[in-house]
Structures are given as C-alpha cells and as structure tokens.
Amino acid sequence: xxxxxxxxxxxxxxxxxxxxxxxxxxxxxxxxxxxxxxxxxxxxxxxxxxxxxxxxxxxxxxxxxxxxxxxxxxxxxxxxxxxxxxxxxxxxxxxxxxxxxxxxxxxxxxxxxxxxxxxxxxxxxxxxxxxxxxxxxxxxxxxxxxxxxxxxxxxxxxxxxxxxxxxxxxxxxx
Amino acid sequence: xxxxxxxxxxxxxxxxxxxxxxxxxxxxxxxxxxxxxxxxxxxxxxxxxxxxxxxxxxxxxxxxxxxxxxxxxxxxxxxxxxxxxxxxxxxxxxxxxxxxxxxxxxxxxxxxxxxxxxxxxxxxxxxxxxxxxxxxxxxxxxxxxxxxxxxxxxxxxxxxxxxxxxxxxxxxxx
Numbered sequence: 001x002x003x004x005x006x007x008x009x010x011x012x013x014x015x016x017x018x019x020x021x022x023x024x025x026x027x028x029x030x031x032x033x034x035x036x037x038x039x040x041x042x043x044x045x046x047x048x049x050x051x052x053x054x055x056x057x058x059x060x061x062x063x064x065x066x067x068x069x070x071x072x073x074x075x076x077x078x079x080x081x082x083x084x085x086x087x088x089x090x091x092x093x094x095x096x097x098x099x100x101x102x103x104x105x106x107x108x109x110x111x112x113x114x115x116x117x118x119x120x121x122x123x124x125x126x127x128x129x130x131x132x133x134x135x136x137x138x139x140x141x142x143x144x145x146x147x148x149x150x151x152x153x154x155x156x157x158x159x160x161x162x163x164x165x166x167x168x169x170x171x172x173x174x
Numbered sequence: 175x176x177x178x179x180x181x182x183x184x185x186x187x188x189x190x191x192x193x194x195x196x197x198x199x200x201x202x203x204x205x206x207x208x209x210x211x212x213x214x215x216x217x218x219x220x221x222x223x224x225x226x227x228x229x230x231x232x233x234x235x236x237x238x239x240x241x242x243x244x245x246x247x248x249x250x251x252x253x254x255x256x257x258x259x260x261x262x263x264x265x266x267x268x269x270x271x272x273x274x275x276x277x278x279x280x281x282x283x284x285x286x287x288x289x290x291x292x293x294x295x296x297x298x299x300x301x302x303x304x305x306x307x308x309x310x311x312x313x314x315x316x317x318x319x320x321x322x323x324x325x326x327x328x329x330x331x332x333x334x335x336x337x338x339x340x341x342x343x344x345x346x347x348x
Contacts, residue, residue, distance in 0.1 A: 014195060033175065161311035
C-alpha cells in the first residue's frame with residue numbers, strides 16, 4: 001500500500017477513541033500492570049503517545065518543510081511520560097490524548113502537504129536522512145504498534161489463568 | 175491477576191465497539207489486505223470472532239456446566255468465516271458481531287457461574303481436561319489477541335513506506 005496523507009490521517013484520527021473504548025472504566029489490574037521489568041503498562045503508553053504528539057511528530061514534519069538549513073531532529077524522550085503523567089488518572093490521560101491528537105490533525109492538515117513534499121528530507125540521529133512521507137507513515141504505524149502492545153500487555157495479565165490454551169495464544173508468548 | 179467472571183466480561187463486552195472504532199469507514203486497503211499467504215485480514219478476523227461466539231465459547235461453557243456425562247468439546251472450525259462472511263460488508267460484520275456478542279454476554283450472565291464452578295471440567299480435543307475458568311479466561315485473551323493481530327496486519331500495509339524506521343517498529347517484524 002502506498003503512503004498518502006489521507007491514509008495516515010485515517011489511522012491517526014481514530015486512535016484516541018479506540019484506546020478510550022479499550023481502556024475506559026477497566027480495573028487497574030488491566031491497565032496499570034505491565035509485562036515485568038522495565039516494560040510499560042497501558043497507562044504508560046498513553047502518556048508516551050501524548051508526549052509524541054506534543055514534542056515530536058509534527059515538530060519534525062515542520063522542520064522538514066521549513067527553510068531551516070539545519071534539518072537535524074531533536075532526540076525524542078521515550079521516558080517523559082513517567083514525569084508528565086504523575087498524579088493523573090488514566091481517564092484524564094485519555095481525555096488529554098484526545099485533545100492533543102485533535103489539535104495535531106488540524107495542524108497536520110494546515111501544512112497542506114503535497115506529493116512534492118513527500119520526498120523532502122530531515123536528519124534523524126540514528127538513521128541520517130529520512131523523508132517526510134516516511135515520517136508520516138511511521139506515525140500511523142507507531143499508533144498501531146502501541147494499540148497492539150496494549151492488547152498484548154493486557155492479555156498477559158491472564159497468562160497464568162488460561163491453562164493449556166497458552167499453546168494456542170501466540171500473544172502470550174511474545 | 176486472578177481470573178474472575180467480572181474481569182472477563184469487562185474485556186468481552188468492549189471488543190465489538192473497539193473493533194468498530196478501529197475499522198469502520200477505513201479504506202479497504204487497510205481492512206481487506208493481509209500479511210500474505212494464508213494469513214487473515216481484519217475482515218476475516220471479524221468473521222472468525224462471530225463464528226466463535228455463535229458456536230464455540232458458550233457452547234463449551236454450557237457443556238461443562240451440564241449434566242452430560244460426555245464432556246468432549248466439538249472441534250472449532252477456524253475457517254468457517256470464509257463461507258459465512260461471503261457477500262457481507264465489513265460494516266455488516268461489525269454490526270453482526272455487536273449483536274452476537276451482546277447476546278453472548280447475556281447468556282453468560284444467565285449461567286450464574288460461581289467460584290465453585292470454576293474448577294469444573296470439559297474435555298478438549300488437543301489438551302484433554304480443561305477447567306471452566308481457563309475457558310473463560312481464554313475467551314478474553316483470544317479477543318485481545320485478535321485486536322493485537324488486526325493492528326499488526328494493518329501496520330504491515332505500510333511496511334514499505336516507513337523507510338529506516340522499520341528498525342524501531344517491532345510490529346513490522348513479527
């Protein structure tokens with residue numbers, strides 16, 4: 001499937017409500033537990049998605065489209081949510097993500113990105129040159145990756161309860 | 175986390191609306207494509223979930239709770255959806271799943287399952303003896319597994335569009 005702005009927006013604009021329907025009102029055993037060690041809970045992931053929208057995806061897109069000579073991206077803080085989410089309920093975070101994402105979609109549309117812009121370049125710390133189209137495809141895949149992760153993290157809370165069926169449930173073995 | 179009827183229902187009752195919000199109105203490139211070969215699209219998965227509710231989970235639970243001496247489960251047809259979904263739109267399937275699941279929850283609640291019932295036994299074709307609690311934990315995990323799968327299958331449609339970011343997107347390498 002070829003990248004288009006429309007196809008990315010189709011995913012990006014639905015993620016907050018998908019996560020709200022998946023998580024709202026669940027007991028904290030489903031939403032605050034994680035996969036052990038340094039892994040993230042559903043709660044942690046929502047904070048991470050908020051921080052990405054606030055500081056990363058569009059800031060990078062705008063830098064690519066700008067007249068700046070220096071196209072180097074700022075590094076993204078993958079752990080900011082542990083500070084930013086403090087004291088907030090999951091419901092508050094889900095509401096915040098909805099607002100932040102809605103603003104992101106407006107800001108993305110206002111950039112009036114054309115096919116000619118797709119090839120424009122930014123400089124990623126690890127990868128070097130990356131294209132605007134790659135950034136905006138990655139944003140949508142990143143959403144889907146975290147939806148998938150949240151479903152997996154939740155599933156694992158029942159890992160010891162499914163008995164022999166664990167053999168058929170690939171998600172519990174990832 | 176320990177199994178409870180309430181915790182399983184908490185997942186089971188939200189799956190149809192989660193999938194509706196995730197899939198409704200998307201272009202068919204997101205919903206009809208799969209991961210290649212014999213793998214399933216999002217559309218295929220919804221048909222599979224409908225068939226499970228209609229023929230499998232509760233039928234097995236009721237057999238376990240029944241006075242039948244023979245507790246052997248019927249095998250589940252993992253490919254029934256390819257026939258049953260024929261001619262239906264994704265939106266029709268999502269609506270059907272909503273109705274079927276809502277009926278399932280009612281039927282499950284009407285069984286008035288107690289903690290004493292959790293240990294009751296059915297006989298699985300592959301595993302032999304399995305407990306009612308394991309069946310009802312597996313039902314919820316099975317939902318989450320397929321939510322995770324659908325997000326992955328969709329993400330993969332953009333696999334060639336993310337460029338070097340594929341390195342950071344675990345979902346594209348599963």
